[in-house]
Amino acid sequence: MTAPKEKPIRENVIEVRGLLSQFGDRVIHHDLDLDVQRGEVLGVVGGSGTGKTVLLNSIIGLKQPEGGSVKLFGVDRETMTKDEAAEVERRTGVLFQQGALFSALTVLDNVASPLVEHTTLPANTIRELAEMKIAMVGLKPESHYLKPAELSGGMRKRVGLARALALDPELIFLDEPTAGLDPIGAAAFDQLIRDLSDDLDLTVFMITHDLDSLYAICDKVAVLADKHVVAKATVQELERSDHPWIKEYFLGPRGRAAHKAA
């Protein structure tokens, strides 16, 4: 596996400032700041229920923040026009935790669906583009006419990734992409994400509990605790942190095992 290389600092693709997220009286995020630079593979970690998915949803616009601001590609979510929102959506891909594939559609039609929705391309071009994305994530043409129920968990993740890549996004969001995969499948999926980021200059926002993924492919890791991002740094820097949760996470038995394997 190729270790992440040091990259020059580039413009922010995601810029979150003073985010406040609540459900009723329950505060999930308070004064949360986060920057993600172009081309960066960012791992997002934190204890269960710390609000990683809520953060993802707030950035992609599925949850309206109660305060603060979220900018994508330099455009503020709150004031963006309908056209700007459509443009941001076109430049962004999302792989949800459960894959969120359409169960009634074949692999090919699942991957083609964003192209059907967002472009006016002729059907044969859409089909060719979908076939290319399916090949790009390492699936064979035999998978084209299978339905999601006929796929393994790893294949389903790959189809979800192919669909997230359908519109050639510059930024993708992945919610626990390797959850449920065996270690070999997870390592292969990690490598695929790293290669895509390197080859396509893709910015990746990846929620994960998988320490191996952090060591193998992430340029930086953002840690969610105490309702905000308490650190954003390389894993090597985080290993030296004094924050109790970070210490426990990286220097506990699983962290040490991942460190040794990296």
Ligand SMILES: Nc1ncnc2c1ncn2[C@@H]1O[C@H](COP(=O)(O)OP(=O)(O)OP(=O)(O)O)[C@@H](O)[C@H]1O
């Ligand atoms: N629609 C909702 N209504 C009310 N509370 C919600 C809603 N969605 C999330 N929450 C709450 O927000 C908190 C953060 O949830 P979130 O799913 O973001 O956690 P997470 O860090 O992704 O957790 P995990 O690692 O277990 O997936 C949780 O306490 C959850 O119960």
